[in-house]
Amino acid sequence: MAKLVWRVKLVTELQAGETTEVEVAHIERDEQAGLSDLGLRLAEAKQLTSALQAAIVPAQVTIAGEHRGTCAACRRQLASKGHYTATFRSLFGDVPIRIRRLLTCPCQNGGEAKSFAAFDLEAATVAPELAYVTARYAALAPFGKVAELLSELLSVSGAPNACTVRNRSMRVGEAVAQPNVTTTTTPRPAEPAVVGLDGGYVRSRHRQDERHFEVIAGKVIGAHGSQSRFAFARNSPTIASGAFRQALAMAGVTADTPVTVLCDGDAGLWRLQREALPNATVVLDWWHAAVRFEHALQAARGLGVADAHLAAEAVRELERAKWRLWHGRWPGCRRKLAALCRWARGTSISDMAGIGRLEHHVGELLAYLGRNQGALVHYAARRRNGEPISTAFVESAVNEIIAKRMNKKQQMRWNRATVQPFLDVRTAVLNGTLEDAFRRRYPGFRPANGNDVVALAA
Numbered sequence: 001m002a003k004l005v006w007r008v009k010l011v012t013e014l015q016a017g018e019t020t021e022v023e024v025a026h027i028e029r030d031e032q033a034g035l036s037d038l039g040l041r042l043a044e045a046k047q048l049t050s051a052l053q054a055a056i057v058p059a060q061v062t063i064a065g066e067h068r069g070t071c072a073a074c075r076r077q078l079a080s081k082g083h084y085t086a087t088f089r090s091l092f093g094d095v096p097i098r099i100r101r102l103l104t105c106p107c108q109n110g111g112e113a114k115s116f117a118a119f120d121l122e123a124a125t126v127a128p129e130l131a132y133v134t135a136r137y138a139a140l141a142p143f144g145k146v147a148e149l150l151s152e153l154l155s156v157s158g159a160p161n162a163c164t165v166r167n168r169s170m171r172v173g174e175a176v177a178q179p180n181v182t183t184t185t186t187p188r189p190a191e192p193a194v195v196g197l198d199g200g201y202v203r204s205r206h207r208q209d210e211r212h213f214e215v216i217a218g219k220v221i222g223a224h225g226s227q228s229r230f231a232f233a234r235n236s237p238t239i240a241s242g243a244f245r246q247a248l249a250m251a252g253v254t255a256d257t258p259v260t261v262l263c264d265g266d267a268g269l270w271r272l273q274r275e276a277l278p279n280a281t282v283v284l285d286w287w288h289a290a291v292r293f294e295h296a297l298q299a300a301r302g303l304g305v306a307d308a309h310l311a312a313e314a315v316r317e318l319e320r321a322k323w324r325l326w327h328g329r330w331p332g333c334r335r336k337l338a339a340l341c342r343w344a345r346g347t348s349i350s351d352m353a354g355i356g357r358l359e360h361h362v363g364e365l366l367a368y369l370g371r372n373q374g375a376l377v378h379y380a381a382r383r384r385n386g387e388p389i390s391t392a393f394v395e396s397a398v399n400e401i402i403a404k405r406m407n408k409k410q411q412m413r414w415n416r417a418t419v420q421p422f423l424d425v426r427t428a429v430l431n432g433t434l435e436d437a438f439r440r441r442y443p444g445f446r447p448a449n450g451n452d453v454v455a456l457a458a
């Protein structure tokens with residue numbers, strides 16, 4: 001049977017009018033094509049893009065090096081100091097490259113002979129796009145799966161493994177996804193923002209020291225609904241405070257921004273707020289208080305076995321206390337709860353079944369609210385005005401940043417000292433800022449008007 005043949009040729013025109021041709025792919029099919037014979041096969045596409053990459057990259061490196069072969073100041077030809085070889089790792093294969101080393105011109109550095117590479121690989125031989133794609137998906141899926149997918153679809157060579165993906169993501173976190181306050185911040189001091197703080201635990205790599213360690217995660221919601229997530233390991237109060245300030249600056253929150261901070265009442269989280277946003281309106285999450293009320297109410301209902309009337313009375317008092325808290329009347333709420341506590345402790349009925357449990361829960365509720373009394377607000381009014389009273393919006397951020405990828409059902413363990421780059425990549429991916437971070441780091445990376453770049457041959 002006759003064969004159909006397609007030859008793909010690369011026509012190179014490095015100088016206007018001077019072209020060279022080289023065949024980069026050869027595709028053959030039977031005339032009787034079946035469904036799986038239609039069009040390019042993945043293996044062919046991989047081979048084609050690798051062949052193009054292998055032809056283009058060395059030429060670029062050589063020509064870029066030639067441009068640096070003369071002194072920018074005196075136009076003198078620079079002396080060569082040999083070559084070194086490197087492997088450029090890209091989405092379209094590994095390409096061996098030879099880079100010239102040149103001696104600096106005698107007119108520079110006072111004649112001191114120094115050498116430099118004619119093409120600046122910046123110590124990284126991984127193409128920014130390979131690093132970007134790897135880190136972006138490593139933030140969303142297990143490292144091993146990312147390695148499998150990339151090697152299935154692309155001609156990334158070498159043994160694709162979880163370790164490579166992990167290391168590349170870490171480098172992206174350290175070198176690219178670093179919070180860049182100066183260029184991303186557009187301070188909008190007059191516009192109010194809402195900041196939610198919460199904590200979550202990740203499994204520790206060093207189990208002899210600790211099984212888990214805490215990561216603080218949060219979200220800043222701007223006046224127009226813009227959302228910015230942040231996360232950092234709770235290593236020391238000083239580090240956490242610095243990281244929190246940086247996260248706020250990234251989200252455009254300055255000292256002048258009217259801010260509301262919500263959290264679950266954790267003393268460490270309030271400390272962060274006091275240090276970074278001392279003038280903020282603070283709000284204790286309503287649901288954390290409501291859950292504690294619910295525990296006390298259950299204990300009160302439990303008294304019904306011994307005395308239905310007293311149980312009903314205790315439930316009513318708790319509900320009145322809760323109503324007062326909801327309406328911003330903390331002193332009245334506190335009076336009710338304290339009275340209930342005293343009553344439960346009262347000697348005349350202290351042998352009643354379940355009374356100890358009620359006393360315990362009411363006492364705990366009272367202490368919890370007391371610790372957070374500065375953050376008790378008129379919840380009903382806030383709710384009417386459409387202002388947040390719950391940290392649910394932060395808990396979803398914690399879930400996205402930590403739980404989904406770093407803890408639940410994942411076998412990965414993390415090192416408190418090195419977790420930050422991974423958190424930075426994850427938050428950048430979730431905030432949709434990773435691509436911009438690459439653009440800042442590598443000029444020319446995925447130009448924003450990407451459609452114009454690929455000039456389609458007519």
Ligand SMILES: [Zn+2]
Nearest residue numbers: 071074105107
């Ligand atoms: Zn010179």
